Amino acid sequence: MSLEIADLSHSYGEGTVLRSLSLGAAPGEITCLLGASGCGKTTLLRLIAGLLPVQAGELRLDGKVLAGPGRNPPPEKRPVGLVFQEGALFPHLSVAGNVGFGLVGGVRRNRARIEALLDQIGLREKADAYPNDLSGGQQQRVALARALAPSPSVVLLDEPFASVDVVRRHALREEMRSALRARGAISILVTHDPDEAMAIGDKIAVMEAGRIVQADTPATLYDAPATAAVGTLFGDGQLVRARRAGDSLVTPFGVWPTAGMMALPEEAVLDVLVRPEALLLEPNPVAPARIEDVRVLGRCLRITVRAETGEALAVEAPRSEAATLDERVSIRPKLGAGRAFGVPAAETPSPPPSGPSEASSPGATGWVGATPKVGPLRSRG
Numbered sequence: 001m002s003l004e005i006a007d008l009s010h011s012y013g014e015g016t017v018l019r020s021l022s023l024g025a026a027p028g029e030i031t032c033l034l035g036a037s038g039c040g041k042t043t044l045l046r047l048i049a050g051l052l053p054v055q056a057g058e059l060r061l062d063g064k065v066l067a068g069p070g071r072n073p074p075p076e077k078r079p080v081g082l083v084f085q086e087g088a089l090f091p092h093l094s095v096a097g098n099v100g101f102g103l104v105g106g107v108r109r110n111r112a113r114i115e116a117l118l119d120q121i122g123l124r125e126k127a128d129a130y131p132n133d134l135s136g137g138q139q140q141r142v143a144l145a146r147a148l149a150p151s152p153s154v155v156l157l158d159e160p161f162a163s164v165d166v167v168r169r170h171a172l173r174e175e176m177r178s179a180l181r182a183r184g185a186i187s188i189l190v191t192h193d194p195d196e197a198m199a200i201g202d203k204i205a206v207m208e209a210g211r212i213v214q215a216d217t218p219a220t221l222y223d224a225p226a227t228a229a230v231g232t233l234f235g236d237g238q239l240v241r242a243r244r245a246g247d248s249l250v251t252p253f254g255v256w257p258t259a260g261m262m263a264l265p266e267e268a269v270l271d272v273l274v275r276p277e278a279l280l281l282e283p284n285p286v287a288p289a290r291i292e293d294v295r296v297l298g299r300c301l302r303i304t305v306r307a308e309t310g311e312a313l314a315v316e317a318p319r320s321e322a323a324t325l326d327e328r329v330s331i332r333p334k335l336g337a338g339r340a341f342g343v344p345a346a347e348t349p350s351p352p353p354s355g356p357s358e359a360s361s362p363g364a365t366g367w368v369g370a371t372p373k374v375g376p377l378r379s380r381g
């Protein structure tokens with residue numbers, strides 16, 4: 001049993017929200033839809049659930065058409081379970097009553113099944129409690145058990161941890177992950193938190209403006225992002241604008257050899273993706289950058305370096321590293337740690353009069369473009 005989303009497009013009136021979106025999801029796997037607010041994640045879930053009619057494209061379950069233009073079975077006719085941001089439990093029903101709500105024969109005829117589900121989410125002793133007596137996390141676990149009770153082929157979860165506090169969220173993720181995997185259903189979970197997607201997803205589909213930019217395992221998204229923007233989502237990825245000068249890349253933080261780059265496209269202007277733990281600081285009295293801030297993050301230091309051109313870069317260094325505020329430093333990526341992405345000529349200003357030879361002199365910054373997109377802080381939505 002697999003779910004295929006094929007060439008799905010959707011518009012609300014004049015506004016197109018999904019554009020020829022295709023994605024496959026396998027049973028026993030959790031697929032995370034990750035994207036900024038408004039990119040169309042909830043719309044996609046609603047189309048799969050049958051809460052919106054499919055206008056263009058097709059949904060197929062195990063090769064058979066589940067929905068398409070002119071063929072839109074209502075939600076109750078689809079083998080789909082839903083978990084929303086707020087569990088939306090029935091307040092007048094007990095925990096067992098909520099879990100058994102959609103089952104033929106209700107609680108009385110399904111006692112064993114309901115108890116097994118409550119066992120799985122660790123809430124068997126709460127079977128007779130009412131939703132108001134439960135914490136937010138417990139309510140979400142009951143909502144998951146209710147969605148799983150009719151053994152749906154597909155489980156859709158729309159930001160299921162959003163209303164749960166950060167401390168409990170981690171434990172809840174783990175519990176939900178094992179419950180979902182144990183059921184073997186096709187699970188699709190919406191989130192705008194990259195760390196959450198990494199923590200719970202077997203596969204992550206990154207969405208941007210109604211399209212899927214990349215769908216792959218968390219490891220592949222981290223190691224080989226398809227675009228610079230995808231690279232910045234995970235592991236505090238930062239972009240440094242660089243100009244190619246022979247075998248060097250001229251950046252606001254020093255001149256980097258091209259030799260150690262994991263990927264190096266042809267373009268003259270590049271955005272180099274680097275992560276804080278893969279950068280090296282070097283004291284350099286003529287460097288074009290200074291240490292602006294040093295924070296102790298327990299096992300390591302987090303050092304913010306500000307270039308004369310205005311950009312900042314975060315570097316993680318061992319606690320033993322001597323880092324002095326205002327000290328001039330240059331930065332370079334460790335061998336094999338930088339991944340460059342070409343910047344289309346249309347997005348870069350005209351080259352300056354100075355040539356590569358000047359740029360490669362010690363401490364020179366050279367020209368690096370007008371609006372480099374440099375981290376270190378990514379938006380966590």
Ligand SMILES: Nc1ncnc2c1ncn2[C@@H]1O[C@H](COP(=O)(O)OP(=O)(O)OP(=O)(O)O)[C@@H](O)[C@H]1O
Pocket residue numbers: 012015017035036037038039040041042043044192
């Ligand atoms: N019923 C509707 N009528 C008109 N426009 C809508 C409707 N529902 C959503 N939209 C618009 O469609 C776009 C995508 O919305 P959607 O809720 O799918 O995004 P999302 O990625 O889930 O966002 P969020 O993370 O904020 O929930 C948004 O611009 C939204 O304003």
